[in-house]
Amino acid sequence: MKLSKTLWQTHKETPKDAEIVSHQLLLRAGLLHKTSAGLFTYLPFAMKSMSKIKNIIREEMEKIDATEISLSLITPAEIWQRSGRWQKMGPEMLRFQDRTERDLCFSPTNEEAVTDVFQKQVKSYKQLPLCLYQMNTKFRDEIRPRFGLMRAKEFLMKDAYSFHSDQQCLNEYYQKMYQAYQNIFQRIGLQFMIVKADAGAMGSAESQTHEFQVLAQSGEDSLLYTEDGSYASNTERAEGQRANVDFRKSENSLQKVATENLSTIEEVAEFLKVRPEQCLKSLVYQVVKKGKLTSYLILLLGDDELNEVKLKNLTGADEIYPASEQDLAKAQLVAGSIGPVNLACEMKVIFDQQIEMDAHYVVGANEKNFHFTDFRPSRDLAQKPWIVDVRCARSADLATNGQPLLEARGIEVGHIFQLGDQYTKSMAVDVLDQNGKRQYPLMGCYGIGVSRTMAAAIEQCHDANGIIWPKAIAPFDVYLAAIVKTDEFKKVAEDVYHLLVQSHYSVLFDDRQLGPGPMFKDADLLGLPIRVTVGERDYQQTQKLEIKLRHNSEVIHCRQEELIATLDQLWKTIP
Amino acid sequence: MKLSKTLWQTHKETPKDAEIVSHQLLLRAGLLHKTSAGLFTYLPFAMKSMSKIKNIIREEMEKIDATEISLSLITPAEIWQRSGRWQKMGPEMLRFQDRTERDLCFSPTNEEAVTDVFQKQVKSYKQLPLCLYQMNTKFRDEIRPRFGLMRAKEFLMKDAYSFHSDQQCLNEYYQKMYQAYQNIFQRIGLQFMIVKADAGAMGSAESQTHEFQVLAQSGEDSLLYTEDGSYASNTERAEGQRANVDFRKSENSLQKVATENLSTIEEVAEFLKVRPEQCLKSLVYQVVKKGKLTSYLILLLGDDELNEVKLKNLTGADEIYPASEQDLAKAQLVAGSIGPVNLACEMKVIFDQQIEMDAHYVVGANEKNFHFTDFRPSRDLAQKPWIVDVRCARSADLATNGQPLLEARGIEVGHIFQLGDQYTKSMAVDVLDQNGKRQYPLMGCYGIGVSRTMAAAIEQCHDANGIIWPKAIAPFDVYLAAIVKTDEFKKVAEDVYHLLVQSHYSVLFDDRQLGPGPMFKDADLLGLPIRVTVGERDYQQTQKLEIKLRHNSEVIHCRQEELIATLDQLWKTIP
Numbered sequence A, B: 001m002k003l004s005k006t007l008w009q010t011h012k013e014t015p016k017d018a019e020i021v022s023h024q025l026l027l028r029a030g031l032l033h034k035t036s037a038g039l040f041t042y043l044p045f046a047m048k049s050m051s052k053i054k055n056i057i058r059e060e061m062e063k064i065d066a067t068e069i070s071l072s073l074i075t076p077a078e079i080w081q082r083s084g085r086w087q088k089m090g091p092e093m094l095r096f097q098d099r100t101e102r103d104l105c106f107s108p109t110n111e112e113a114v115t116d117v118f119q120k121q122v123k124s125y126k127q128l129p130l131c132l133y134q135m136n137t138k139f140r141d142e143i144r145p146r147f148g149l150m151r152a153k154e155f156l157m158k159d160a161y162s163f164h165s166d167q168q169c170l171n172e173y174y175q176k177m178y179q180a181y182q183n184i185f186q187r188i189g190l191q192f193m194i195v196k197a198d199a200g201a202m203g204s205a206e207s208q209t210h211e212f213q214v215l216a217q218s219g220e221d222s223l224l225y226t227e228d229g230s231y232a233s234n235t236e237r238a239e240g241q242r243a244n245v246d247f248r249k250s251e252n253s254l255q256k257v258a259t260e261n262l263s264t265i266e267e268v269a270e271f272l273k274v275r276p277e278q279c280l281k282s283l284v285y286q287v288v289k290k291g292k293l294t295s296y297l298i299l300l301l302g303d304d305e306l307n308e309v310k311l312k313n314l315t316g317a318d319e320i321y322p323a324s325e326q327d328l329a330k331a332q333l334v335a336g337s338i339g340p341v342n343l344a345c346e347m348k349v350i351f352d353q354q355i356e357m358d359a360h361y362v363v364g365a366n367e368k369n370f371h372f373t374d375f376r377p378s379r380d381l382a383q384k385p386w387i388v389d390v391r392c393a394r395s396a397d398l399a400t401n402g403q404p405l406l407e408a409r410g411i412e413v414g415h416i417f418q419l420g421d422q423y424t425k426s427m428a429v430d431v432l433d434q435n436g437k438r439q440y441p442l443m444g445c446y447g448i449g450v451s452r453t454m455a456a457a458i459e460q461c462h463d464a465n466g467i468i469w470p471k472a473i474a475p476f477d478v479y480l481a482a483i484v485k486t487d488e489f490k491k492v493a494e495d496v497y498h499l500l501v502q503s504h505y506s507v508l509f510d511d512r513q514l515g516p517g518p519m520f521k522d523a524d525l526l527g528l529p530i531r532v533t534v535g536e537r538d539y540q541q542t543q544k545l546e547i548k549l550r551h552n553s554e555v556i557h558c559r560q561e562e563l564i565a566t567l568d569q570l571w572k573t574i575p
Helices: A021-028 A044-063 A077-083 A111-121 A167-188 A265-272 A308-315 A325-330 A422-426 A450-460 A487-501 A516-526 A536-542 A560-571 B021-028 B044-063 B077-083 B111-121 B167-188 B265-272 B308-315 B325-330 B422-426 B450-460 B487-501 B516-526 B536-542 B560-571
Strands: A032-036 A039-042 A066-068 A074-076 A094-097 A103-106 A130-139 A154-164 A192-196 A209-215 A221-225 A232-234 A255-258 A280-289 A292-301 A319-322 A348-352 A361-367 A370-375 A386-388 A406-420 A442-449 A478-483 A507-510 A530-535 A544-549 A555-559 B032-036 B039-042 B066-068 B074-076 B094-097 B103-106 B130-139 B154-164 B192-196 B209-215 B221-225 B232-234 B255-258 B280-289 B292-301 B319-322 B348-352 B361-367 B370-375 B386-388 B406-420 B442-449 B478-483 B507-510 B530-535 B544-549 B555-559
Touching: A021 A032, A021 A450, A032 B074, A032 B077, A032 B111, A039 A044, A039 B074, A044 A066, A044 A130, A044 A154, A044 A167, A044 A450, A044 B066, A066 B044, A074 A077, A074 B032, A074 B039, A077 A103, A077 A111, A077 A422, A077 B032, A094 B094, A111 A130, A111 A154, A111 A422, A111 A442, A111 B032, A130 B130, A154 A167, A154 A450, A167 A192, A167 A209, A167 A406, A167 A442, A192 A221, A192 A232, A192 A406, A209 A221, A209 A450, A265 A361, A265 A370, A280 A308, A280 A325, A280 A361, A292 A308, A308 A319, A406 A422, A406 A450, A422 A442, A442 A450, A478 A487, A478 A516, A487 A507, A487 A530, A487 A536, A487 A560, A507 A516, A516 A530, A530 A536, A530 A560, A536 A544, A544 A560, A555 A560, B021 B032, B021 B450, B039 B044, B044 B066, B044 B130, B044 B154, B044 B167, B044 B450, B074 B077, B077 B103, B077 B111, B077 B422, B111 B130, B111 B154, B111 B422, B111 B442, B154 B167, B154 B450, B167 B192, B167 B209, B167 B406, B167 B442, B167 B450, B192 B221, B192 B406, B209 B221, B209 B450, B265 B361, B265 B370, B280 B308, B280 B325, B280 B361, B292 B308, B308 B319, B406 B422, B406 B450, B422 B442, B442 B450, B478 B487, B478 B516, B487 B507, B487 B530, B487 B536, B487 B560, B507 B516, B516 B530, B530 B536, B530 B560, B536 B544, B544 B560, B555 B560
Parallel strands: A066 A130, A292 A348, A348 A386, A478 A507, A478 A530, B066 B130, B192 B232, B292 B348, B348 B386, B478 B507, B478 B530
Antiparallel strands: A032 A039, A074 A103, A094 A103, A130 A154, A154 A442, A192 A209, A209 A406, A221 A232, A221 A406, A255 A370, A280 A292, A280 A319, A361 A370, A406 A442, A530 A544, A544 A555, B032 B039, B074 B103, B094 B103, B130 B154, B154 B442, B192 B209, B209 B406, B221 B232, B221 B406, B255 B370, B280 B292, B280 B319, B361 B370, B406 B442, B530 B544, B544 B555
């Protein structure tokens, strides 16, 4: 493609609201145009990259017999009401009415709509397993859209939904999808991690779910993994075992001590000359489940943090939140001195499983300015507590396989999930099984953020000068820079262009007649894998073209007739 | 593709709300699923056909250097306010607010959004001409969506926008686009007509505009054309010359006659023994322009009809409507006896140019139950009227080239239009010209209804048994029907499938183990160009496969090793 025939404009200024690199570079490199907050136009070269990502996804989906459909973007309230999600979905779901006052939404996801299609088009177990997928625009009414394509309101997503007669079939297909996702991100050329994710309220005990995380410093997600790759998990659901905790053993009995004006664990520990993990942290949470509120007292080792996701899943809650000062006052609890002994009010008590029940700890005495020393849970509790994993795992913990956990940051680009019969059951969608009996098919759902993947690639692959596209998704393979003035050398550049066009390389021909300074700057910013320069002065002297690789700045010179063979050699070395 | 691996279900019932053939067949043949009124899901085989249509469009757009982008589907009120269209667009534009109470709409078209992109990305005339296009989902809030994909709320559209320094450049590019559209519909394989269209209020005197109409009985548009193809126009803007009117010449003076209880032209003509075209029809219209109302009296030959589009364009009105009974009473006019003589109120008078001003006519006398005979316009009018073309042309008229006009029905699938500087000017978007002066670029816009084209193809190409796809956009080339029971012949069918898969034909393999009756019925309904049958009994006796062409029901038998060569011969004969 000749630059003179298309739309491309780089920008020097970094827009103020562009906080992360991908957002900055997408705008500066002329790939993206901001229409409004969270609403973007994909410019020609972004279209090329997206199209390559889409093709890779399509090919891998077809390999596992997933079939492409396209659900309407706008869906009526009725189909969401069938599953009960019209009420449950948060304000991110953009709801509105049409001119006949019919309730509609711009679909943020499509479990209901695809189940509705399934109901009408599938009658028998013989038509199973079946996997339908689509790649279309989704909308999420972000209250504060930011990070460019990472948290845009409008985004391109691939969503797939599979239907099965039994759990074994779902498990087998889930494995195929897992492999397909691995292939997709490997082919795109990104470093990524597959982590166990949180199944949340949607999942049942046997629901498998994994996230595909592109590794990048700016990633919103925290991940924990072991070096040998045998364990990887999103931190929000990771399990870790504390290593080397110095538990205090003693025969002293429970003893109240004054701790005036000391409220944090650190202050109390220092005053009483114990280590923070020899204290217990006491937290009070309100748990709402089906409209009913229960108070929980949660105890953790003093330097651990509560994992709210775990607490929510453990209690099966619809909502959880820390108790307010008023809540505490009502329960006759004193912030800074809360503890499990002498509770004035009935509440459920959870001990994190990292707490050694026979060790001695400092805990709040439920009396202003007083703590207990030598609290031994196995001895001093009136009731047997619920002992579960409710803390945040962190690096330096040991994984379940005994190896130390390491931390990484990731951008979630894919998510696969076993839904079970949640939607088929709530929407009463069944098929006839082998015995002519009605059964609810089991479902899986599988998403990839297509536009987000492009942004994640830029987060992972860039330097101070601009983007460094992974070759599989670069808008073009080659940037042909023509630094020529005379007609004779304009013809040489045209010849090289035609040579490349007729080869297997896609080429962007910079025929804008700029000087080498601005042209090379633009080329680096756009970040195509290879730059080929026809420089009039050099060519006159040496009869050679210059080849420069974007990812390692390697420079090679070759004659025109060697160009394609040289590129073929170099191409293999490019990530 | 094997049917056992995908989603396909035909339906026997014709849905009640499906009024036209394409809607019925799209649903019955398992191509489309109705999510809600006007909202559809494209099922796998519709995706295949749409993808072929999109590829043809893309290839032709690239040939004329149009560059693909993708504008956000949702656009903010602000960019519509810049052109003044936020107010002007009708209720078909779906407007809503996001959670921050920001006004947004689901874009029905994108002149403003693309001009906004242009403003940010283009600085100089050197970057012109430029053409940007996209293929994405549009939304039109139809109050009564019907006719399936013809008048759906959500639809897929290709819209292109070009920018130019001067009218000559716009004209040249317009011609290229005209040719590209011709190529597209020829390649898709449809019979179509290119007609001059109405430029409406958006156009200036020099604005060229054409519609691409697929010919079909069910078409919503009426078209007039001459047999040699030298003239073709949408009826709403067609010009026709009346042929063989028997104008009455006389020296009689104006004479009032009683016409008690006679009000229609036919009744009056019969009573006075003249032909309807020897009477003049008098119509009163209210014309609203920039908030100001003017009454018009329009005279037509008695058997002609007023063309409201022409009247609206001629008067430059924002709105026109026939005078109500109250309006007439106020102007002291009597319905059934209106005429141009003795008008009590001042009103503008239009004579259609088909009226011979020296002939004699019967007209209303502006007095209940009275008409004038022998009204001669050139003699009996107090004021000189405005003589213009304001009638509906119709078949049997003569075209401007003297040939008789023929009528056809069409489905508008494409529209190309010269916008001029309307948007660049109203949105204050300029570039620097050769002399460093600011200038407003001229624009063209060019649409194709992608989903509508698929439906139009079905309207044009079907029979009582189902769809007959034009080969260029058929979901697959070949329907492989396996009527086999034993493993031996299942293997033969598999062999034929692999033979086809490895050839240049795309193939749908019906491996559902149905009998020939339901299988052939489904095959005809789906309407792929070629059906190849592996019939166990026939094959055993003759070692031959059966080939059947969908469009002419021709049947050929051949051996497996001759299959591809035979198909190659037949393929050329298929439309």
